[in-house]
Amino acid sequence: MCSLFFSPDQKRFLLPAMFTILFLTGCAGHKAASLDASSITTVANRAADWQLAHMESFDYVRTFRDHTENSYGWIQGAFFVGLNRWAEQTNNPRYLQVLVVKGEANKWKLGDKSWHADDQVIGFTYAAVAARMNNPAFIRPTQKVFKEILANRATHNLEYQSDTTGQGEATCQRRWCWCDALFMAPPVWAAVGKLTADPAYLNYVDEEYQVAIDYLLDKQEHLFYRDGRFFEHRSKNNKKIFWSRGNGWVFAGLPLLIEQIPANDPRKQKYENLFKIMASSLVKLQQPNGFWPSSLLDKDEFSVPETSGTGFMTFGLAWGINNGLLARADYLSAITAGWKGLATAVDANGKLGWVQQVGASPEKILPEDTQLYGVGALLLAASEVSHLQ
Numbered sequence: 001m002c003s004l005f006f007s008p009d010q011k012r013f014l015l016p017a018m019f020t021i022l023f024l025t026g027c028a029g030h031k032a033a034s035l036d037a038s039s040i041t042t043v044a045n046r047a048a049d050w051q052l053a054h055m056e057s058f059d060y061v062r063t064f065r066d067h068t069e070n071s072y073g074w075i076q077g078a079f080f081v082g083l084n085r086w087a088e089q090t091n092n093p094r095y096l097q098v099l100v101v102k103g104e105a106n107k108w109k110l111g112d113k114s115w116h117a118d119d120q121v122i123g124f125t126y127a128a129v130a131a132r133m134n135n136p137a138f139i140r141p142t143q144k145v146f147k148e149i150l151a152n153r154a155t156h157n158l159e160y161q162s163d164t165t166g167q168g169e170a171t172c173q174r175r176w177c178w179c180d181a182l183f184m185a186p187p188v189w190a191a192v193g194k195l196t197a198d199p200a201y202l203n204y205v206d207e208e209y210q211v212a213i214d215y216l217l218d219k220q221e222h223l224f225y226r227d228g229r230f231f232e233h234r235s236k237n238n239k240k241i242f243w244s245r246g247n248g249w250v251f252a253g254l255p256l257l258i259e260q261i262p263a264n265d266p267r268k269q270k271y272e273n274l275f276k277i278m279a280s281s282l283v284k285l286q287q288p289n290g291f292w293p294s295s296l297l298d299k300d301e302f303s304v305p306e307t308s309g310t311g312f313m314t315f316g317l318a319w320g321i322n323n324g325l326l327a328r329a330d331y332l333s334a335i336t337a338g339w340k341g342l343a344t345a346v347d348a349n350g351k352l353g354w355v356q357q358v359g360a361s362p363e364k365i366l367p368e369d370t371q372l373y374g375v376g377a378l379l380l381a382a383s384e385v386s387h388l389q
Helices: 008-024 037-052 074-090 093-105 122-133 136-151 186-196 199-216 244-258 268-283 307-322 328-344 372-385
Strands: none
Touching: 037 074, 037 328, 037 372, 074 093, 074 122, 074 372, 093 122, 122 136, 122 186, 136 186, 136 199, 186 199, 186 244, 244 268, 244 307, 244 372, 268 307, 268 328, 307 328, 307 372, 328 372
């Protein structure tokens, strides 16, 4: 384990260099992909170490580099969700220490737009560290924000209107009017509720999540539209547009939420049922190469691999088997193909490729494209696939 002794202010400025040190002291070697736990660990550690070693400069990111640099934002937040789970599953002291360093560097605060789901996801890592270290101080800034939201609840509809703020947000985004938000916010709210034993947080989740289901879930396909703009849009082949990563956000977010809900809470079954319905739909859309197409119902529009959606789908399916919600006989082959596809996209240095860049719909993907949330998805997948043996 790397022992790191810096003041909080020093950690803020030295965090990128510390990531590089952690990488250099523990980089895993290359190994062929398989479903044995050792090989999965090799691939996942290699990907995690590459990403941690590249937290100082993001010149490898093709688009939205400024968003990537945001230490509180959803791009980094989603990566740390995956790293946190992988660190917990493997009890890796280096990665566990990185999570503490991240929280201290951020002073355990959410992003500037703390009312926005994207700026809340980093709070999931804070809550996980608070639970492990039995230190509720780590979630107090998040609690403060959430109490303000509860005291001034938004009640507008979820219609996705054009930006009127000048800051790039749709006017509906004080609520969960786009499906990505169902990964970014509900697990954080539920985790804070679990840590504080305050039912107000989970009550809020359940009420707002139900509004999102009623609005965004297609009742025939059992898939989520990214937002209301896509209800009538069609792909070039006249198919409904269901974005792989968008549905991946929802599908991966459900396990994170379900785990925070008490076993005796009758609402837990609602989310388990939604999870099973989505799993049944998603497994039918996987391609022979193990990847899910970026446009789920139009595999021909963008026929190349896409790893972020595939990582989230693979995580969810494996979690379903491990937690008794999905039948192993029905889903194991999809998980096996999904993981092997993901592993082939991690190069010898640990860089994950074929990650669709920041967007709101299926788009063109290049082999060298990578992003932190894609690595987060891969680490989530590894955390569950490695426990299938």
